[in-house]
Amino acid sequence: MIKVYLKRKITPRVANGHPWVFNNEVEKIEGEVLGGETVEVLTHDKKFIGKGYINPKSQILVRLLTRKKSDEINEHFFYREILKCWEYRQQIGYTENCRLVFGEADSLPQLIIDKFNDYFVLQTLTLGMDKWKPAIVEALNTIFSPKGIYERNDVPVRELEGLPQHKGFLSAPFDTNILINENGFQFRVDIENGQKTGYFLDQQDNRKAIQHIVKGAEVLGAFTYTGTFEVHAAKYGAKSVLGLDISANAVEQANKNAALNNVQDICRFETANAFDVLKQWGKDGRQYDVVMLDPPAFTKSRETIQKAITGYKEINLRGMKLVKPGGFLVTSSCTNLVNEDLFLQIIDMAAKDARRKLRQVVFQKQSADHPIVRGMDNTHYLKFLIVQVQ
Numbered sequence: 335m336i337k338v339y340l341k342r343k344i345t346p347r348v349a350n351g352h353p354w355v356f357n358n359e360v361e362k363i364e365g366e367v368l369g370g371e372t373v374e375v376l377t378h379d380k381k382f383i384g385k386g387y388i389n390p391k392s393q394i395l396v397r398l399l400t401r402k403k404s405d406e407i408n409e410h411f412f413y414r415e416i417l418k419c420w421e422y423r424q425q426i427g428y429t430e431n432c433r434l435v436f437g438e439a440d441s442l443p444q445l446i447i448d449k450f451n452d453y454f455v456l457q458t459l460t461l462g463m464d465k466w467k468p469a470i471v472e473a474l475n476t477i478f479s480p481k482g483i484y485e486r487n488d489v490p491v492r493e494l495e496g497l498p499q500h501k502g503f504l505s506a507p508f509d510t511n512i513l514i515n516e517n518g519f520q521f522r523v524d525i526e527n528g529q530k531t532g533y534f535l536d537q538q539d540n541r542k543a544i545q546h547i548v549k550g551a552e553v554l555g556a557f558t559y560t561g562t563f564e565v566h567a568a569k570y571g572a573k574s575v576l577g578l579d580i581s582a583n584a585v586e587q588a589n590k591n592a593a594l595n596n597v598q599d600i601c602r603f604e605t606a607n608a609f610d611v612l613k614q615w616g617k618d619g620r621q622y623d624v625v626m627l628d629p630p631a632f633t634k635s636r637e638t639i640q641k642a643i644t645g646y647k648e649i650n651l652r653g654m655k656l657v658k659p660g661g662f663l664v665t666s667s668c669t670n671l672v673n674e675d676l677f678l679q680i681i682d683m684a685a686k687d688a689r690r691k692l693r694q695v696v697f698q699k700q701s702a703d704h705p706i707v708r709g710m711d712n713t714h715y716l717k718f719l720i721v722q723v724q
């Protein structure tokens with residue numbers, strides 16, 4: 335097996351649990367490197383650290399899969415690891431819909447599997463993981479006997495690994511417009527053409543957190559995607575709900591989800607750019623009891639983090655201005671590049687500009703089926719905040 339020796343300075347970080355080895359962190363490599371192969375990673379003084387997969391095309395040269403020397407990386411390894419992921423989700427109470435595998439946080443780097451009841455959506459984002467796709471599919475078939483498996487590898491990050499973008503069936507074809515049940519409500523999920531894997535499971539617990547504040551309320555939601563928060567609000571007793579998203583497809587799906595849950599009379603969605611509309615409505619003096627914001631990441635790289643800060647500040651300022659005194663702002667941020675402290679600072683800046691005082695109701699993270707691993711900051715990415723705006 336190819337052996338990758340780390341530089342002395344790098345050894346502690348990787349030896350202490352971090353699964354990535356960057357290509358400038360390697361002292362020497364013994365053997366001919368082929369992309370996607372399993373390699374052994376050793377300390378600068380030749381002690382075994384773990385086994386992982388290598389890709390010389392990627393800045394992250396090796397991602398570790400195991401720390402056990404006796405582990406063979408083969409079909410059975412993937413079966414066993416995916417079974418472990420399933421046992422963990424069951425232990426913590428996520429059985430119907432869940433992120434079954436959350437990449438690095440489950441020691442299966444860059445493998446994402448979302449379980450929507452009997453259907454599975456899979457992403458293999460690196461060459462080393464993509465190679466094991468048949469074994470992963472086999473494991474899913476053995477453990478779950480699924481009704482369908484779909485691949486959503488139509489993501490640009492694959493190109494950094496020299497992989498093409500692709501989507502399609504990994505089982506016999508099936509109707510990809512599936513129906514799921516969340517918190518007792520029903521939602522259509524388009525796993526073929528929806529965003530990411532089709533549905534944002536990471537907010538499933540946060541959607542429940544709005545239950546009390548929306549009773550009898552006039553609610554405005556922005557960045558609604560298929561309307562999950564807004565339909566929850568309507569079902570939890572809101573007086574009226576208006577949702578906005580820039581994607582006409584998402585809005586169409588959201589209106590269908592409202593009808594599916596019998597709340598089409600109080601909950602409707604419109605296509606709009608939230609930045610423009612919220613600004614205008616602020617000028618018009620419109621007011622709502624509850625404003626909910628769930629914007630996209632705004633940036634994917636640390637170099638352009640200022641873009642994200644400006645975006646979050648701007649939209650939260652505009653949202654806050656639309657909240658009646660004593661009403662609530664429900665706001666999220668889904669990028670790990672903006673950490674909890676920075677997110678709260680941004681919200682505080684917006685409050686200062688809006689001349690409003692905030693009282694924190696809840697501050698939560700992603701649901702626990704997307705585990706946060708201590709010491710791996712990028713596994714904690716979602717912030718979810720409810721504040722009373724005084």
Ligand code: SAH
Binds near residue numbers: 533559606
């Ligand atoms: N709240 C949703 C997820 C939102 S994802 C859920 O829980 O399912 C972010 C959404 O913001 C996407 O649907 C995207 O289409 C939308 N979006 C991006 N830019 C926007 C803009 N300027 N105005 C309105 N919506 C926007």
